[in-house]
Amino acid sequence: MNEVKPDARVYRRRRIVVFTALAVVLALLTGTGIYTASALGAPVPAAAPAVTDPEPVAAAPQQLALPGFGAFAVGAVGFEGLLAAGNEQTPMAMASITKVITALTVLAEHPIPAGEAGPDIEYTDADVDIYWDMVAQNGSVAPVEAGATLSLRESLEALLIPSGNNYGISISNWAFGSEAALVERANAWLAEHGLVNTRVVDSSGISDDNVGTAADMILLGEIALEDPTIAAIVASKSVEIPELGTLTNSNKLLGTHGVDGMKTGTTDDAANLLFTADYAVGSSTVTVVGVLMGGETHAVIDEAIAAMLDSVAPGFHEVTPLEANQVLAEYDTPWGETARGRAADGATVLVWNDTPVDVEVDADPVTLANRGDEVGTIIVRAGAQEITVPLVIDASLSDPGAWWRLTNPGGLDAAAQSGSE
Structure with missing residues (x-):
């Protein structure tokens, strides 16, 4: 029988303990290495704001002084929608506001470059006959002389400033061959520009069948302001044309309450005014476009528009x-x-x-x-x-x-x- 010596048993026990301890140390070192590599390479957390x-x-809401009659609307260039309105979708006789449509239609075919006067138009005895025909119809007129030559800009001044009905027809004949041809093109122009509730039957507005809504008139005014020729003409209190003399603007509000345009309109039954006004607000300028249609007289609508503008202007402010x-x-x-x-x-x-x-x-x-x-x-x-x-x-x-x-x-x-x- 072989016997294990005591010293051999002790040696084996010590060997087991040593190797076990080494295994534990190696495991710890390996785990630490893995954690360290993982920690150092991990993304850092995001800071939430x-x-x-x-x-x-x-x-606070601005209190407005609004007309108690007719159809009206007020907008501002660059501002969405209407600032104020009443009966704005009701078609009304435009009267001489029609002339703005005539001018825009003509300029669409015969644009005037900035700083120029445009092509010349020769006036004849036929244009003098048109003048007298308008007088007979009790329409507004501007003087004309056979043999006179006016630029297109001067002709438009005679159309828009004193509101010469005769120049609506004469310019139509020059630009399109006839007033009927102008009317056809003008109605197409209205449709192209989204004025779907407006139509014309002549070049001057003498017929009450020239109708438009107050809402459409705001769009018409904004389009007209984009044309530098029309914008300059309607802002003039008067002009001097050698062949015609001094022409005075029919818009009596011009130069007051911020008003710098645009066109009067008078029917047998009512007075209208398509108007523009500019106001300095902080570092900016606001351009207001408005219309009042169906007033009893121009004195009545001028008073109502003045009060309305004086209440509208303080409503603009910078924030x-x-x-x-x-x-x-x-x-x-x-x-x-x-x-x-x-x-x-x-x-x-x-x-x-x-x-x-x-x-x-x-x-x-x-x-x-x-x-x-x-x-x-x-x-x-x-x-x-x-x-x-x-x-x-x-x-x-x-x-x-x-x-x-x-x-x-x-x-x-x-x-x-x-x-x-």
């Missing part, structure tokens, strides 16, 4: 809902760095009446960023207006470093999970 959302800004460098978001990283999201620029909007101005902040979560990086957008809205301003960060957010990564496994696990979703 704490956003400041400004309250909408709205002025600055956003200042440059305004803080709208704040960032706090889990590793203790802070930064703020600021407006790259300010924003000022021109608004009418109690139109609310809203500021919407869209800030992105941020991990690492350099000072000045764009981290979102700010949108300022007022009616149809919209201004977009970048949101930029005012301090750098740098990597937290190895120590923070190794000692914050929870934060890294959350970041990795968030990035995988």
Whole structure:
């Protein structure tokens, strides 16, 4: 029988203990290496923005002095819809507002380059006969002489400033061969420009069958203002034409209450005025376009329009809902760095009446960023207006470093999970 010596048994026990301890140490070292590599290479968590959302800004409603008669509408260039209106979809006799349509139709075929007077028109005995025919019909006229040569611009001045019915026919004959041809082209022009509730039967408006709605007249006025020739003519209180003498504007409101255009209209039963007015508001200028149709006399409609404009003008104001460098978001990283999201620029909007101005902040979560990086957008809205301003960060957010990564496994696990979703 062989016996195991005591010293051999001790040796074997010691060997087992040593190898077991080595295995544990190796396991720990291997695990630590894996964790260290994982921690150092993991994405850092994003800092969510704490956003400041400004309250909408709205002025108190402006009280308007509106006419108690007829059909009317008031709009402003660049502003959506109508500022005020009454019976604006009711067709009314336009009278001499028709001449604005005639002028636009002629200029569409024979445009006048900026700073020029356009082609010459020779007037004959036939044009003198037209003059006397208009006088017989009790229509408004402007003087004409056989043998006179006027530029197209001068002819349009005779049409629009003293409201010469005879020049509507004479210009039609020159431009299209006949007044009937002008009427056909004018109605096509109206359809092309979306004035679907307006139609003409002559070039001057002498017939009550020349009709349009107040809503259409606002669009007509805005289109007319885009033509520099018409805009300059209707703003003139008077002009001097050598062959004709001094022509005085029939618009008695011109030069008062901000009015700088556009065209009177008179029927046997009523008076009309398509008007424009300009007002300085802060650093901007507002152009108002309005019409009042169906007044008893021009004195009556002039008084009503003056009161209406005096109440409309104060309703325009500038609002600055956003200042440059305004803080709208704040960032706090889990590793203790802070930064703020600021407006790259300010924003000022021109608004009418109690139109609310809203500021919407869209800030992105941020991990690492350099000072000045764009981290979102700010949108300022007022009616149809919209201004977009970048949101930029005012301090750098740098990597937290190895120590923070190794000692914050929870934060890294959350970041990795968030990035995988």
